[in-house]
Amino acid sequence: MGFIESFKEGFYSNFIAGDMYKWLLDGLKTTLILTVLALIIGLIIGFLVAIIRSSHDKTGKLRIPNVLCVVYLTVIRGTPTMIQLLIMNFVVFAAVNLNRILVGALAFGINSGAYVAEIVRSGIMAVDAGQTEAGRSLGLNASQTMRLIVIPQAFKNVLPALVNEFITLLKETSIIGYIGMQDLTKGAMMIQSRTFNAFWPLIAAALMYLVLVMLLTFCMNKLEKRLRTNER
Amino acid sequence: MSVSGNVLLEVKGLKKYFGDNKVLDGISTEIHQGEVVTVIGPSGSGKSTFLRSLNLLETPTGGQILFEGVDITDPKVDINRHRQKIGMVFQQFNLFPHKTVRENIMLAPITLGLMKEEEAKEKADELLERIGLLEKADTYPNMLSGGQKQRVAIVRSLIMNPDVMLFDEPTSALDPEMVGEVLSLMKELAESGMTMVVVTHEMRFAREVSTRVIFIDEGKIQEENSPKEFFEHPKNPRLCDFLSKVL
Ligand SMILES: Nc1ncnc2c1ncn2[C@@H]1O[C@H](COP(=O)(O)OP(=O)(O)O)[C@@H](O)[C@H]1O
Numbered sequence: 046m047g048f049i050e051s052f053k054e055g056f057y058s059n060f061i062a063g064d065m066y067k068w069l070l071d072g073l074k075t076t077l078i079l080t081v082l083a084l085i086i087g088l089i090i091g092f093l094v095a096i097i098r099s100s101h102d103k104t105g106k107l108r109i110p111n112v113l114c115v116v117y118l119t120v121i122r123g124t125p126t127m128i129q130l131l132i133m134n135f136v137v138f139a140a141v142n143l144n145r146i147l148v149g150a151l152a153f154g155i156n157s158g159a160y161v162a163e164i165v166r167s168g169i170m171a172v173d174a175g176q177t178e179a180g181r182s183l184g185l186n187a188s189q190t191m192r193l194i195v196i197p198q199a200f201k202n203v204l205p206a207l208v209n210e211f212i213t214l215l216k217e218t219s220i221i222g223y224i225g226m227q228d229l230t231k232g233a234m235m236i237q238s239r240t241f242n243a244f245w246p247l248i249a250a251a252l253m254y255l256v257l258v259m260l261l262t263f264c265m266n267k268l269e270k271r272l273r274t275n276e277r
Numbered sequence: 278m279s280v281s282g283n284v285l286l287e288v289k290g291l292k293k294y295f296g297d298n299k300v301l302d303g304i305s306t307e308i309h310q311g312e313v314v315t316v317i318g319p320s321g322s323g324k325s326t327f328l329r330s331l332n333l334l335e336t337p338t339g340g341q342i343l344f345e346g347v348d349i350t351d352p353k354v355d356i357n358r359h360r361q362k363i364g365m366v367f368q369q370f371n372l373f374p375h376k377t378v379r380e381n382i383m384l385a386p387i388t389l390g391l392m393k394e395e396e397a398k399e400k401a402d403e404l405l406e407r408i409g410l411l412e413k414a415d416t417y418p419n420m421l422s423g424g425q426k427q428r429v430a431i432v433r434s435l436i437m438n439p440d441v442m443l444f445d446e447p448t449s450a451l452d453p454e455m456v457g458e459v460l461s462l463m464k465e466l467a468e469s470g471m472t473m474v475v476v477t478h479e480m481r482f483a484r485e486v487s488t489r490v491i492f493i494d495e496g497k498i499q500e501e502n503s504p505k506e507f508f509e510h511p512k513n514p515r516l517c518d519f520l521s522k523v524l
Pocket residue numbers: 295298300318319320321322323324325326327
């Protein structure tokens with residue numbers, strides 16, 4: 046059999062036969078939904094924690110919330126994502142019949158929040174103290190100053206790092222199969238177990254991840270450039 | 278000393294320590310309505326700390342600051358409300374880089390619910406017109422020269438209709454050719470009756486525009502007087518020494 050024929054044959058038997066390509070596409074959809082949900086949860090938690098932590102660093106207030114945040118960061122960053130996912134599924138929500146995708150989004154979101162928090166905190170700390178002073182001296186209170194003056198600048202500073210976190214998150218969700226979800230990775234594994242061919246489905250999945258990541262990177266570069274030309 | 282209007286700011290025994298560093302060691306003075314008080318002194322003598330205490334950007338270690346009769350060092354006082362009436366201009370301008378020039382000026386009155394969007398815009402444009410920068414309204418601060426930035430920073434404070442304005446070395450970060458435009462705006466303000474406290478190294482401004490000059494050294498007011506007396510007959514030996522270096 047020539048190369049072309051064997052290529053066609055491999056492609057056919059791994060994707061077309063039995064509509065197995067749908068496993069990849071459905072998996073991709075799950076991966077995307079999961080990642081976006083987790084990202085949203087991660088951003089909310091991350092910004093909250095970052096604001097509490099940096100307010101505490103600057104003013105010494107919010108001591109107890111700050112301690113809680115430190116505990117959260119320590120635990121999340123000190124344990125494997127995989128264990129966190131398993132605990133979320135088999136311990137926290139063991140008795141509850143919650144949509145798996147939500148369980149996964151919560152686990153990954155809570156995990157990602159810890160990393161987002163440290164990224165955003167460094168962004169907040171990098172905003173010149175004079176910005177806060179200017180806001181406060183105009184009569185804005187601390188939270189107005191944070192929301193309207195500091196956070197927008199911090200956000201711009203850390204946008205590239207946040208996209209990196211998004212990319213990391215996208216790839217990390219590939220372990221969701223361990224709690225029985227069929228994401229892109231799991232879809233590929235299912236094809237593999239059906240056709241006993243590892244090459245085709247795994248390479249296809251890898252390419253799909255790669256394209257997504259490259260797309261994200263591209264959009265981010267565009268966005269960054271736009272933000273840059275606006276100011277500074 | 279020229280006593281013009283009512284007492285606007287009364288500083289009583291103001292102390293500020295940073296750890297063991299006694300930066301302000303009992304400062305007392307009054308700022309009257311309509312006065313233009315310049316504060317001079319060697320660098321590191323506590324001038325900025327003094328100025329920043331007046332709107333509580335620095336929390337005093339001791340003493341009192343009465344603004345329009347209210348002790349604003351009292352933790353129960355809503356300092357944000359009083360700060361609306363105390364404008365502040367910084368050496369580094371501190372314009373908001375993510376906002377256009379007009380948005381910089383409109384931000385506070387809108388956020389604080391003092392003006393509707395329309396009114397704030399109108400007011401901002403009026404102020405920009407006054408400083409000849411209306412055509413820059415929609416640009417970002419990075420497109421402005423230092424002198425333009427500082428003038429925008431001044432009108433950003435002005436839109437709040439402050440009762441007093443504090444200036445912390447407003448021309449020290451400027452290229453020499455831009456100092457003049459900022460000083461002349463400040464002079465214009467002074468002539469319009471604005472009460473001002475100005476930390477500066479511009480001796481000409483102190484001499485020609487201010488109504489009173491304060492010399493701070495070692496955390497204390499070493500001398501204060503009308504500009505004429507202050508510069509022509511300085512008494513304090515430290516002041517004589519300082520003036521001999523800067524004049
Ligand atoms: N936030 C701060 N923490 C510690 N020390 C400070 C702080 N701000 C000012 N100082 C100290 O207070 C002294 C006076 O500073 P400053 O008021 O800025 O002087 P000036 O404006 O007259 O040059 C300096 O010794 C400075 O190091």
